[in-house]
Amino acid sequence: MFSYNSALMKHKKIHKGEKEFICLQCGKRYRRRIDLAYHVRIHTGEKPFKCLVCGKTFCFKSSLTSHERLHRREKPFGCLECGKNFSQNIHLACHMRIHTGEKPFKCLECGNRFGQSRTLANHMKIHTGEKPFRCLQCGKSFRQTANLSSHMRIHTGEKPFKCLQCGKSFRQRGHLASHVRTHTGEKPFSCLECGKSFSRGSNLARHMQSHRGEKPFKCSHCGKSFCERSKLRTRQQIHPG
Known part of the structure; x- marks a missing residue:
């Protein structure tokens, strides 16, 4: 039941699929004025919600709420398959594709499929040859920022991954994993x-x-x-x- 005719009219628009509120920047349409107002912040860059811990700002209150869980180390979204927990529901949804094998993101160049959009984006750089992350020490370029971070340890000498068996340290986690097998025989x-x-x-x-x-x-x-x-x-x- 609806108390006012205006509320009933607004509700009927949901069934009709009417979206009368239009973004003047990109033409995207919305059913509710408030949804349009939220969307416009993407164009204006307005971020009215600020984290009191680190000062980072967000367009939406829900984004701030998710971010604050990082500081509190809260991970309320748990995977029923393996028990791994996440701070955001969307991260859990992405993780679940590991168990289901779902790969909804397809490369139009070679047909390879991926479980996450960012994995596809990184893959596309193979086809384009794009390497936007450049080492300021030697000029070598990389497709991913993680690869640049690993490379930088060559210059700094940092070896953060330490073997608990013998104390030997490595620049990359994968190298440590390979080394550990010399102890386990795996x-x-x-x-x-x-x-x-x-x-x-x-x-x-x-x-x-x-x-x-x-x-x-x-x-x-x-x-x-x-x-x-x-x-x-x-x-x-x-x-x-």
Whole structure:
């Protein structure tokens, strides 16, 4: 039941799909004036909601509320599959695609599909050749800011990932993970041809070259080729000089 005729008329517009409030900047339409007002902030840059902890500002109160959970370390949205928790519901929704296998974002260039839009955006840089993140030390450029951050540790010498078994430190988390397998003996990368297992994916890739007959490592002295770099080094020791 509706108390006023105006409220009833507004409600009927929902069923009719009427959107009478139009953004003069981009032409997008809305059913409610308040929704248009929120939208206009995207164009004006207005961010009236400010975080009292760090000073960051937001267009919408809901965005501020989500941000404040980071400071309080609240993660109320839990995955029922694996128990991982998130501060925002949208992050949980993205995470769930790992379990469901859903990949709604498709590359129009090569057809590859991705679970997240930002993963697709990063992938597209492969096709465009775009590398917008540049190292100010040596000028090398990267497609992703995470890759630049890892690269910068070469210049700073920082090795934040430490092995709890032996104390050895690494610049990248992936390198630590590979190293830990030397302690555990784990070899998760198996050859489908012969069943041989490896601790690193790169070692499996090199091994697969032997099945395909690939010999990319060529001796500059005698021209003989090898499937592994180590065998090339052994061969080069035979040659004088």
